[in-house]
Amino acid sequence: MDTFCYLFSDMNHPSIIIGGGCAGMQLIRQLLKMPHDQTGDILLIEKEKSIPGKSWCFWANKPSEYDFLVSKRWHKIAFHAEHIHLAENIQPYAYHYISSEDFFDFHYELIRKSARVKIINEQFESVQQTNGLFTVKTDRNDYQASRVFNSVTDFTHPPTNTILLWQHFYGWFIQTEKPVFDQEAATLMDFSIEQGPGANFMYVLPFSANTALVEFTAFSSAESYPEEVYTRQLESYIQKHWNTQYVIERTESGKIPMSNFPFSLFNDAGAINIGAAAGAIKPTTGYAFKRIMKDTQGLNHLLFDQKERKAISSDRFKFYDQLLLQIIQNQPERVREIMTKLFSKNDWISVLKFLDEDSSLLEEISIFSSLPKRLFLKQVYQYVRGR
Numbered sequence: 001m002d003t004f005c006y007l008f009s010d011m012n013h014p015s016i017i018i019g020g021g022c023a024g025m026q027l028i029r030q031l032l033k034m035p036h037d038q039t040g041d042i043l044l045i046e047k048e049k050s051i052p053g054k055s056w057c058f059w060a061n062k063p064s065e066y067d068f069l070v071s072k073r074w075h076k077i078a079f080h081a082e083h084i085h086l087a088e089n090i091q092p093y094a095y096h097y098i099s100s101e102d103f104f105d106f107h108y109e110l111i112r113k114s115a116r117v118k119i120i121n122e123q124f125e126s127v128q129q130t131n132g133l134f135t136v137k138t139d140r141n142d143y144q145a146s147r148v149f150n151s152v153t154d155f156t157h158p159p160t161n162t163i164l165l166w167q168h169f170y171g172w173f174i175q176t177e178k179p180v181f182d183q184e185a186a187t188l189m190d191f192s193i194e195q196g197p198g199a200n201f202m203y204v205l206p207f208s209a210n211t212a213l214v215e216f217t218a219f220s221s222a223e224s225y226p227e228e229v230y231t232r233q234l235e236s237y238i239q240k241h242w243n244t245q246y247v248i249e250r251t252e253s254g255k256i257p258m259s260n261f262p263f264s265l266f267n268d269a270g271a272i273n274i275g276a277a278a279g280a281i282k283p284t285t286g287y288a289f290k291r292i293m294k295d296t297q298g299l300n301h302l303l304f305d306q307k308e309r310k311a312i313s314s315d316r317f318k319f320y321d322q323l324l325l326q327i328i329q330n331q332p333e334r335v336r337e338i339m340t341k342l343f344s345k346n347d348w349i350s351v352l353k354f355l356d357e358d359s360s361l362l363e364e365i366s367i368f369s370s371l372p373k374r375l376f377l378k379q380v381y382q383y384v385r386g387r
């Protein structure tokens with residue numbers, strides 16, 4: 001390995017961004033809106049030359065920075081369980097779909113047009129700071145910078161007494177022979193499927209009457225199931241619900257950590273954490289896109305006074321997430337009942353606000369009073385005992 005100190009002789013007071021995923025790209029876009037003399041040049045360190053496609057969805061009731069990339073919106077969402085079939089209009093909210101290919105194409109074009117950003121495909125290894133100057137080590141070089149943003153987290157060594165579960169999924173983009181989908185409604189959760197060691201549900205995004213993403217999802221302690229488990233569930237679900245010939249156009253799979261790690265806004269060396277590293281992934285839902293949007297927009301304004309940056313989640317919501325994580329870890333068979341009560345006994349706008357961490361304490365009390373009380377009280381007791 002050839003290690004040398006690369007001092008950016010051709011770059012002006014560089015900022016380094018580690019990881020060119022959802023958060024790294026959103027941050028670049030924000031930084032490029034600022035004058036050059038405030039941000040300096042930007043070096044993006046990303047280990048992959050090409051990043052697998054993802055579907056990024058979120059609900060919103062206001063225009064967002066990425067509206068122009070939203071290729072499908074649903075004003076209606078659905079929830080299903082064994083004997084319950086619910087669908088509601090969520091206006092003024094809508095459920096938005098962004099394809100990560102469109103997202104990356106847009107950002108790479110932005111970077112290509114700017115003389116301020118340089119991308120290198122290297123593997124980040126460590127970062128250190130001495131007297132305000134950061135040294136970032138990759139598998140090939142050392143780089144120095146006056147500011148470092150880090151989106152890379154190591155989930156392989158969970159701190160003791162933390163919970164680490166996984167939301168893992170495997171889905172097919174299918175084209176059906178017959179026009180079978182109700183393209184007006186996205187199904188967020190359908191628990192009417194075979195359960196397993198975790199809590200299993202289907203997620204269905206109908207793009208047209210003939211095309212949809214049908215995705216099997218699990219909340220579980222295991223990082224994944226064998227591929228045949230996903231494909232068997234998908235085949236039987238498609239057969240049962242639509243009973244039509246179809247072709248699989250594309251597969252999407254992935255896993256998202258569900259954890260109560262003590263995420264921090266800065267890493268040990270003082271680099272500014274962003275994205276998953278800053279706790280942007282909501283532990284109990286896996287949604288991150290909108291949280292990253294909010295955080296990176298804040299960062300742009302607070303670049304010069306990081307102390308004012310707010311944690312992505314408040315302690316109150318971290319506590320609620322903790323209780324549900326304990327249930328998913330210890331009694332995953334109760335998740336279906338909790339979700340059924342959440343969606344059948346509450347107004348959905350309140351549920352969306354609650355999941356966005358945007359609800360009032362009164363609204364939260366009302367939501368919790370609709371859920372299995374003894375189960376949640378038991379979690380509170382376990383949580384207090386474990387502290």
Ligand SMILES: Cc1cc2nc3c(=O)[nH]c(=O)nc-3n(C[C@H](O)[C@H](O)[C@H](O)COP(=O)(O)OP(=O)(O)OC[C@H]3O[C@@H](n4cnc5c(N)ncnc54)[C@H](O)[C@@H]3O)c2cc1C
Nearest residue numbers: 019021022023046047056057123124254275276287288289
């Ligand atoms: C398949 C899938 C679907 C999802 N769907 C949704 C959704 O619908 N809605 C939603 O809100 N959220 C969704 N999420 C969650 C959300 O997209 C992610 O959590 C989000 O990408 C986190 O952003 P990030 O920048 O922190 O991490 P990432 O986007 O994962 O970016 C991290 C980047 O760092 C790079 N990297 C990692 N290690 C190194 C290293 N050592 N050196 C250099 N580079 C490195 C990676 O290659 C990656 O490009 C989904 C996630 C997945 C996997």
